[in-house]
Amino acid sequence: MAIEVRIPTILRNYTGNAKVVEGSGDTLSELLSDLDSRHSGLRGRLVTEEGGLHRFVNVYVNDEDVRFLGALDTKLSDGDTVTILPAVAGGAFGFAAAAAILGNRL
């Protein structure tokens, strides 16, 4: 079963710079374990030690956020596309800058 996985720039050091890799699994958790067997360390960047998705990572199955679909238990099927993205607010610029200023003031 092939599932296409899109890897963000900042995680491509785990995939030999590949933008897109393929994997398999009935759930997102299984898929990430499968990927980790070939791209060692990738799962650890996405899943915390407590077993949840990293706060600053968003994972989408066919463009829908998995946090609203069952998180790591989200069911997958052949032909699905999984997209991994860093969590950045829309208007990333404004937020990054604003957060920095607040941090600076505190």
Next chain:
Amino acid sequence: MARYDSLLDACGGTPLVGLPRLSPVVPEGAPPVRLWAKLEDRNPTGSVKDRAALFMVRAAEESGRLRPGDTILEPTSGNTGISLAMVAKLRGYRLVCVMPENVSTERVQLLRMYGAEIIFSPAAGGSNQAVATAKQISAEHPDWVMLFQYGNEANARAHYETTGPELLRDLPSVTHFVAGLGTTGTLMGTGRYLREKVEGIEIVAAEPRYGELVYGLRNIDEGYVPELYDATVLTRRFSVGTRDAVLRTRQLVEVEGLFVGFSTGAVLHAALAVAHEAVKAGRRADVAFVVADAGWKYLSTGAYGGTLSDAEEALEGQLWA
């Protein structure tokens, strides 16, 4: 009533219009599935951000954080800056905006016209560069007031007190509310209000998925989740790529005569997804979505004409929402 004492009083109260041509066709005898657009471009400066800007400035005045003649500093990639510039002008404040070089020229011209001062941050450095620039300015001017729309409760409250009640008044049968996810203020405020009043309502987020240049983060620990964001308010969240956003933006003007910015195209994409699901399930649906702004400010991108691939390329590396 369509008469107001001043421009600030004319904020909100925007029309909700049906989209009969874009609403999916349902089988005979099946319950209707309808799309409705809340035209936030009909606000004083032409975007949904007028509501938040007005509420944030009023809240800062009431708490004494903002006094006559003060300078407001706001890092913004566009609409919030324009809204704040107008409110600041009418309420007697100076506004300084920090923004990246890669925003459309219309936004820059508008900001200057409203009297805002602009400090540019190099586009090439992505958000890391933005952080550095903002920190530097903040250190140099510790007395400037930052309203911080990403963590300012008055931003979400604007929508809890105005957008939500307006929607429910105009469409009591609403089943889905769809809006863009940026500061998250629109979704949090409107979403909370509608959840309190309408049983089973779906609150759906559409977030723009930009080109890689925009996600210029060094590692995954440097992500940002706005302080206003509360995932329990949402029921679903979609990521919409540039191509789909452009396609839907063009569809809106071609089919319904509605000329909108690209973020609204992304929102329509998500709205159509939930509408088609309702048709499939044979459920009635009244899907209301937010038109955050019109297309005028984005004409110079060239992305309204040519092929979809051309448009995608034109928007690559731009903050189109």
